Amino acid sequence: MGIRTGAQYIEAVKARKPEVWLSGKRIENVFEEPVFKQPILEIAKLYDMQHGPEFQEKITHVCEETGERVNNAFLVPKSYEDLVKRRNVFEAFAKATFGLMGRTPDFLNVVVTSMYYNSWFFEKYNKNWAENVRNYYKYIRDNDIFLTHAIINPQNDRSKNSHEQKDTYTHLGAVNETPDGLVVRGAKMLATLAPVTDEVIIYSFPGFAPGDEKYALAFAIPIDTPGLRIICREPMQDGQRSFFDHPLASRFEEMDALLVFDDVVVPWDRVFLHNNVEAANKLYPMTGAGQQPAHQSGVRGLVKLEFATQVAMKVADTIGVDGYLNVQDQLGELAQSLESIRALLKVAEYEHTMTEHGEAMPAYVPLETIRGLLPKMYPRAIEVIQIVGAGGLLMSPTGADFESDELRGSIDNYYVGREGVTSLERVSIFKLAWDLCGEAFGQRLLQYERYYTGDPIRKRGIFYNNYKRQTSLTMVDEALKGAQLDNKEALTN
Numbered sequence: 001m002g003i004r005t006g007a008q009y010i011e012a013v014k015a016r017k018p019e020v021w022l023s024g025k026r027i028e029n030v031f032e033e034p035v036f037k038q039p040i041l042e043i044a045k046l047y048d049m050q051h052g053p054e055f056q057e058k059i060t061h062v063c064e065e066t067g068e069r070v071n072n073a074f075l076v077p078k079s080y081e082d083l084v085k086r087r088n089v090f091e092a093f094a095k096a097t098f099g100l101m102g103r104t105p106d107f108l109n110v111v112v113t114s115m116y117y118n119s120w121f122f123e124k125y126n127k128n129w130a131e132n133v134r135n136y137y138k139y140i141r142d143n144d145i146f147l148t149h150a151i152i153n154p155q156n157d158r159s160k161n162s163h164e165q166k167d168t169y170t171h172l173g174a175v176n177e178t179p180d181g182l183v184v185r186g187a188k189m190l191a192t193l194a195p196v197t198d199e200v201i202i203y204s205f206p207g208f209a210p211g212d213e214k215y216a217l218a219f220a221i222p223i224d225t226p227g228l229r230i231i232c233r234e235p236m237q238d239g240q241r242s243f244f245d246h247p248l249a250s251r252f253e254e255m256d257a258l259l260v261f262d263d264v265v266v267p268w269d270r271v272f273l274h275n276n277v278e279a280a281n282k283l284y285p286m287t288g289a290g291q292q293p294a295h296q297s298g299v300r301g302l303v304k305l306e307f308a309t310q311v312a313m314k315v316a317d318t319i320g321v322d323g324y325l326n327v328q329d330q331l332g333e334l335a336q337s338l339e340s341i342r343a344l345l346k347v348a349e350y351e352h353t354m355t356e357h358g359e360a361m362p363a364y365v366p367l368e369t370i371r372g373l374l375p376k377m378y379p380r381a382i383e384v385i386q387i388v389g390a391g392g393l394l395m396s397p398t399g400a401d402f403e404s405d406e407l408r409g410s411i412d413n414y415y416v417g418r419e420g421v422t423s424l425e426r427v428s429i430f431k432l433a434w435d436l437c438g439e440a441f442g443q444r445l446l447q448y449e450r451y452y453t454g455d456p457i458r459k460r461g462i463f464y465n466n467y468k469r470q471t472s473l474t475m476v477d478e479a480l481k482g483a484q485l486d487n488k489e490a491l492t493n
C-alpha cells in the first residue's frame with residue numbers, strides 16, 4: 001500500500017476498538033469522542049500531506065524493495081542527503097502542528113527504522129528477535145502505521161528496581177510462555193496519543209538490574225489487542241471550546257495515557273526481546289533508537305521554539321512595548337536561543353558519522369546539546385511571553401462577547417492595541433499566547449519539553465561523562481608548561 005491518506009488513517013481509527021478510559025468512562029467510539037476528534041483530524045492532515053504536490057517529493061520516496069511510495073521516516077539514512085530527506089519530513093510535520101505535537105507518526109517510525117537497520121544487535125542474542133524486528137519494520141513501512149510507545153515504568157517507587165516494587169507485576173513483566181505467545185502483565189507509561197494510534201511498541205530506557213529479567217522485554221502489538229487497557233490522563237480541553245477562544249488547545253492536544261496489560265498475549269513474531277537484562281539496557285544506546293529520533297525531536301523542538309518566539313514578539317509588538325530595552329533584551333534572548341538550536345541542528349547533520357554498518361548518524365554532541373538546552377530554553381520562552389503579555393493575558397473577552405451587540409462598542413474601544421491594531425487582532429493574539437503560556441494545555445507542552453527525552457539532569461550527567469572521555473585536557477597542561485615552582489626561566493617560545 002505505501003503512504004496512507006488522511007481518510008485511510010481515520011478509517012483505521014474507526015475500525016479499531018481499543019479499551020480506552022477517559023474520565024471514568026469507557027470510550028466506545030474514539031473518533032466521535034470530542035476530546036480526540038480534532039487531534040485525529042490534525043494527524044489526518046499529515047497523512048494527506050504525503051499525497052499533495054507541495055510535499056510529496058520532499059517528504060516521501062519510492063521504496064527500492066517494493067516500488068511503493070513511503071514516508072521518508074522509513075528511509076535508512078546512508079548519507080548527508082538522506083538525513084536532509086528525513087529532516088524534510090520532520091520539518092513539514094512539525095510546521096503543520098507548530099511543533100506542538102511531539103509524537104507525530106514520524107517519531108516512532110524513525111525509531112523502528114533504526115532498530116531494523118541495526119537488527120545485528122538483536123541477532124547477537126536471538127535470531128528470531130532480529131527476524132521479527134525486520135518484518136515489523138516492513139509491516140509498518142508498507143502499511144504506513146502510526147505507533148505510540150511506552151518505555152518508562154510507572155512512577156511508583158523510583159528508589160527500587162522493577163523486581164523490588166510492591167507487587168511483582170506493578171511494572172510490566174512476562175508472566176509465562178505459551179504456544180500462542182508471551183503473556184505479559186503490569187503497567188508502562190507514558191503513551192502519548194495512544195487512543196488514536198494503530199499500534200504500540202514497548203521497549204525501555206536503560207536501567208534494569210540483575211533480578212529484573214522478567215521486565216526486560218520489547219515487543220509491538222495492535223492498540224486494540226485484548227487485555228490492553230488505556231487509561232487517559234484528565235483531558236486539558238473538552239473538545240467543545242471554540243477555535244477562536246482556544247486556537248491551539250482546541251486543535252493540538254496530545255492525550256497521554258498509562259497502559260495496563262492484563263495478561264496480554266504477545267504473538268511470538270512480535271517479540272523483539274525477552275528475559276535479557278543486558279539486551280534491554282543496550283537496545284536504546286546501541287540500535288540508534290535513542291540518537292536517530294533525537295534528530296526528529298531537535299527539528300520539531302526548533303519549530304516549537306520558533307513559534308513561541310514569534311508569539312512573544314507579536315504580543316510585544318501588538319501592545320507597543322517592544323521599543324523598551326528590557327523587552328528587547330528578553331526577545332533578543334529568545335531569538336539567540338532559537339538561532340543556537342538552528343545552528344546546532346546544521347552541525348548535527350553536517351558532522352554526521354557513518355556507523356560501521358553504513359548508517360548515517362547525526363552527530364552526538366550537537367544533538368545531545370540540543371537535548372540539554374531545549375528543556376531550559378522552551379520554559380524560558382514561555383516565561384518571556386508571560387512577562388511581556390503581563391495582565392493583558394488574563395483580560396481577553398470570549399468570542400461570544402464579540403458577538404454581543406450590546407458589548408461590541410466597549411470591546412472595540414477598550415481592547416485595541418497600539419495604533420493600527422484592532423481589538424479583534426489584539427485579542428486573537430493574546431488568546432493564542434494564553435493557550436501557549438497559561439492554559440493547562442500550555443503547561444503540558446512545557447512539561448513535555450522538560451521530559452520527553454528522559455530526565456534532563458541524568459542525561460546531562462551521561463553526556464558529561466562521555467564528553468570527558470573524548471576530551472583530553474591538553475590546553476591546561478600546555479598552559480602549565482614551564483610554570484613549575486622550580487622553573488625560573490622566562491618562556492621564550
Ligand SMILES: Cc1cc2nc3c(=O)[nH]c(=O)nc-3n(C[C@H](O)[C@H](O)[C@H](O)COP(=O)(O)OP(=O)(O)OC[C@H]3O[C@@H](n4cnc5c(N)ncnc54)[C@H](O)[C@@H]3O)c2cc1C
Nearest residue numbers: 149150151152155158189190191192447448451452454455
Ligand atoms: C508530556 C509528556 C509526554 C511523554 N510521552 C511519552 C511517550 O509517549 N512515551 C514514553 O515512553 N514516555 C513519554 N514521556 C515520559 C518520559 O520519558 C518521562 O517523563 C521521563 O523519562 C522522566 O521519567 P519520569 O517522568 O518517570 O520521572 P522520574 O524518573 O520519576 O523522575 C522524577 C524526579 O526524580 C529525579 N530522579 C528519579 N530517579 C533518579 C535517579 N535515579 N537519580 C537521580 N534523580 C532521579 C528526577 O531527576 C526527577 O526530578 C512523556 C513525558 C511527558 C512529560
Ligand SMILES: Nc1c(O)cccc1C(=O)O
Nearest residue numbers: 289290293297452453454
Ligand atoms: N524520548 C525518546 C523516546 O520516547 C523514544 C526514543 C528516543 C527518545 C529520546 O528522545 O531519546
